[in-house]
Structures are given as structure tokens and as C-alpha cells.
Amino acid sequence: MREITFPVAIDYMSVSSYGSSSTTSGVITIKQDINIRSKHVLLVEDLIDSGLTLQHLGQLFALREAASVSICTILSKPSRRLADIPIDYCGIEIPDEFVVGYGLDYAEQYRNLPEVWIVETEEQQ
Numbered sequence: 001m002r003e004i005t006f007p008v009a010i011d012y013m014s015v016s017s018y019g020s021s022s023t024t025s026g027v028i029t030i031k032q033d034i035n036i037r038s039k040h041v042l043l044v045e046d047l048i049d050s051g052l053t054l055q056h057l058g059q060l061f062a063l064r065e066a067a068s069v070s071i072c073t074i075l076s077k078p079s080r081r082l083a084d085i086p087i088d089y090c091g092i093e094i095p096d097e098f099v100v101g102y103g104l105d106y107a108e109q110y111r112n113l114p115e116v117w118i119v120e121t122e123e124q125q
């Protein structure tokens with residue numbers, strides 16, 4: 001955000017589908033919402049995996065008549081994609097591993113780790 005030099009409002013949504021699991025439930029729950037009607041939206045994600053979260057938000061934002069929607073993500077797992085999401089700005093493409101740290105959680109733990117780590121989950125064993 002520090003690189004954006006024109007006037008911009010910053011707001012936050014909280015959207016969840018993984019909960020305490022390392023696989024998506026497929027049910028996208030909005031825990032905190034925002035108003036985007038008639039606005040140009042740059043949606044900033046930490047990670048795109050199946051793409052289902054952003055597919056859902058893209059449809060929702062279209063219904064809510066956003067002026068435009070662009071997508072930016074720090075991490076992307078292209079090999080996991082179930083929904084074809086057009087990513088406008090992508091940081092790093094990563095392999096099919098469940099990762100935590102740098103804000104990413106596993107069952108709400110590890111968000112505080114300053115780096116991104118690969119988790120070996122019980123579900124994988």
C-alpha cells in the first residue's frame with residue numbers, strides 16, 4: 001500500500017472456508033464485510049489455492065456493482081486451482097504444500113511467524 005500514490009481507502013474483509021482444516025470446506029463464510037458499490041476494488045489476498053474464495057468474492061462484488069475488481073496475491077498455488085481466477089498481480093508461485101506464517105494460519109496458530117513455513121499436517125499422514 002505504501003507504493004500507491006493516489007488517494008485510496010483501505011478496508012478489510014474476513015472470509016473463511018478452511019477453519020481448522022488444511023483443505024477447503026467449499027463453504028465461504030464472510031465474518032467481516034465491506035461496502036464496495038461503484039468503487040474500483042483492488043482485492044489483496046495472502047494466498048490463492050483452489051481459487052474458490054476469490055471466485056465467490058468476484059461474483060459477490062459483481063452483484064454489488066463494484067466499478068471494477070482487480071486481484072493481487074502474495075502467494076499462489078497454480079497446481080491446486082479449481083476455479084480459474086485472473087490474477088493481476090502475483091508475488092510468488094508456490095508448490096502444493098500447506099503453508100503458514102506471515103499472517104497465514106493453521107487452526108488459528110502460526111500467523112505470527114515472520115517467514116512462510118511448510119506444515120506437515122495430521123491430515124497428510
Ligand SMILES: O=P(O)(O)OC[C@H]1O[C@H](OP(=O)(O)OP(=O)(O)O)[C@H](O)[C@@H]1O
Nearest residue numbers: 016017018019047048049050051052053
Ligand atoms: O483459494 P482458496 O482455496 O479459496 O484458499 C484461499 C483462502 O484460504 C485462506 O483463508 P482461509 O479460508 O484458510 O481462512 P480461515 O483460516 O479463517 O478459514 C487464505 O487467506 C485465502 O483467503
Ligand SMILES: Nc1nc2[nH]cnc2c(=O)[nH]1
Nearest residue numbers: 049097098099104105106
Ligand atoms: N494457512 C493456509 N491457508 C490456506 N488456504 C488455502 N491454502 C492455504 C495454505 O497453504 N495455508
